[in-house]
Amino acid sequence: MTYQKSLSSNTLITPEITRQLELVNHLLVNSQQALIISGPNGIGKSTFVTILQTHHKGSWLYCVIEANTTLRFEKILGQLLKIINQEKASIHYKNLRIAFRQFENKNRKIVLIIDNASQLEAGLINTLIDAALNNSVLRVIFVLTNDELDSKISSDLALDDSFLIEIEPFTKDQCSRFLQGLASLPQPRLALSEINDEYLDAIYLQSQGIPGKIVAGLPTDETTVIQSSESSLKILIAAVIVLIILALMTQWLTGMPRSAKLDDTVTDHLQETTTDTLK
Numbered sequence: 001m002t003y004q005k006s007l008s009s010n011t012l013i014t015p016e017i018t019r020q021l022e023l024v025n026h027l028l029v030n031s032q033q034a035l036i037i038s039g040p041n042g043i044g045k046s047t048f049v050t051i052l053q054t055h056h057k058g059s060w061l062y063c064v065i066e067a068n069t070t071l072r073f074e075k076i077l078g079q080l081l082k083i084i085n086q087e088k089a090s091i092h093y094k095n096l097r098i099a100f101r102q103f104e105n106k107n108r109k110i111v112l113i114i115d116n117a118s119q120l121e122a123g124l125i126n127t128l129i130d131a132a133l134n135n136s137v138l139r140v141i142f143v144l145t146n147d148e149l150d151s152k153i154s155s156d157l158a159l160d161d162s163f164l165i166e167i168e169p170f171t172k173d174q175c176s177r178f179l180q181g182l183a184s185l186p187q188p189r190l191a192l193s194e195i196n197d198e199y200l201d202a203i204y205l206q207s208q209g210i211p212g213k214i215v216a217g218l219p220t221d222e223t224t225v226i227q228s229s230e231s232s233l234k235i236l237i238a239a240v241i242v243l244i245i246l247a248l249m250t251q252w253l254t255g256m257p258r259s260a261k262l263d264d265t266v267t268d269h270l271q272e273t274t275t276d277t278l279k
Contacts (some may be wrong), residue, residue, distance in 0.1 A: 020165050025055050028139050034129045035141045038149050039167035042212020045143050060109045067119040073127050103137040113141045118148035122155035129158040169209030189218040
């Protein structure tokens with residue numbers, strides 16, 4: 001079975017999510033405060049971040065880095081510089097200090113998104129937040145689950161001063177509309193006629209309104225080519241992203257990010273660590 005791009009634009013994006021996206025964009029424009037995107041597994045954090053990257057695309061550069069236990073500050077700086085240089089083949093910055101100054105002169109921002117941030121070594125989140133606070137062109141976003149956030153705050157106290165965006169589960173009504181959207185797909189895994197009060201109560205109780213668990217709980221068909229609930233969720237998310245983007249582009253806040261002076265002390269440190277890393 002293949003999920004096609006036939007879902008309505010509000011299937012995954014609720015009014016609450018739309019407001020949260022608007023808030024994130026507002027904060028990225030007007031504040032250097034670090035942001036946290038949090039919520040349980042399967043809630044849609046990756047989808048949220050993917051849609052976020054469509055806003056201010058011309059004036060902002062989004063750099064997404066997948067965290068792991070071996071990632072260090074110098075390596076992150078090296079990856080950041082590599083992503084910046086990949087944006088335009090005609091421009092090659094020797095270090096982050098030069099790159100940041102060029103972005104500042106052009107009134108642009110760099111948004112560093114650390115996915116799976118719980119995997120970072122203790123204290124590294126503090127270091128990244130401090131770097132962002134001392135560089136006016138840099139913004140930083142951390143993505144992690146609620147439990148991971150609770151655990152990580154003990155080693156990275158700067159998270160306590162970060163702005164939390166928590167992705168909430170569907171209400172039962174939103175779950176119903178989500179199921180109806182799934183049922184409207186070609187070769188659906190459930191029919192509209194199956195979505196009665198009893199079925200809705202059962203799947204909502206089982207999933208607690210988490211989209212990933214809703215999809216995982218759908219009836220399977222041995223004749224389909226879906227191999228697992230995880231792969232079906234990825235396909236579903238990919239199918240709706242384009243329509244979600246089109247729906248949200250007309251609702252997001254507008255406005256260019258403000259220019260601010262680069263802190264030479266911090267950027268000198270960034271230059272030194274980045275140069276050492278890239279040698």
